Amino acid sequence: MDDLSLDTRKGLPEHLRVLADLYPREIWTGHPNFGGLTAFWLERHLNFRQVLDTLIDGSERxxxxxxxxxxxxxQRYTSFFLNQLHHHHMIEDQHYFPQFLPLDSRLEQAFELLDRDHHALDGHIHGLAEASNAVLKRLAAGEDEKVAADLLLRHQRDFKVFLNRHLEDEEEIIVPVILEYGADTE
Structure with a gap:
């Protein structure tokens, strides 16, 4: 699984695409098993992408x-983003993934991959929080924060790469499971 690290992979490998290839993104919303919970979950992912873009735009500006x-x-957007992302991952790890995992044994390694992603993202969440706090401390002290803000922008851009990779792969694992097995419940 080391070659499937969130830091290095470019997408889901073929052996983890057992349902993703049967259910390409273009057909998701029209499928009878695509319900409100799935739509809400995908909206949350879109929201994370949008808030991160807002943070990057703000730092660049x-x-x-x-x-x-x-x-x-x-501070407001970063706090919202990191808290919501952490909470979202906890719900996935504790509720949704355990519900979906038994539905298709061929995807066991895919769920292991998502679990590893969440652990890797925890480190990136802490790094982004630390970089954000460094800028806030300098601003509060009236010190020049340009170097810290530039470092924060790099953290934000790197986080976007990791987050997009994770969200795309997670969507290509979870949504096809829901479409195949009608698991859009609770």
Missing amino acids: HLDRHDPRYGHEM
């Missing part, structure tokens, strides 16, 4: 031309 609202907005 601040570095281009000092934005006096930057610290407040960055």
Whole structure:
């Protein structure tokens, strides 16, 4: 599984695409087993992507031309993003994934991959929080935060790469399971 690390993989390997190839994204929303819970779950993923884009845009704007609202907005959005992402992963790990795993034994390694992703993302969540706090401390002290803000922007951009890889792969595992087995419950 080391070659399937969130840091290095480019997508789901063929042996984990047993249902993804049967249910390509284009047919998801029209499938009879695509329900409200699945739509809500995908909306949450879209929301994470949008908030992260907002954070990146804010950091870029601040570095281009000092934005006096930057610290407040960055703190609010980062706090929301990290708390919601952590909570989302806890619900997946404790409720949804255990419900879906027994439905298809061929996907056992896929669920192991998602679990490893969540552990890897925890490290990235802490790194993003630390970089954000470094900028906030400098702003609060009236110190030059340009170097810290530039480092934060790099953390945000790297986080986007990891998060997008994880979300795309997770969607290509979970949604096809739901479509195949009608598991859009509770």
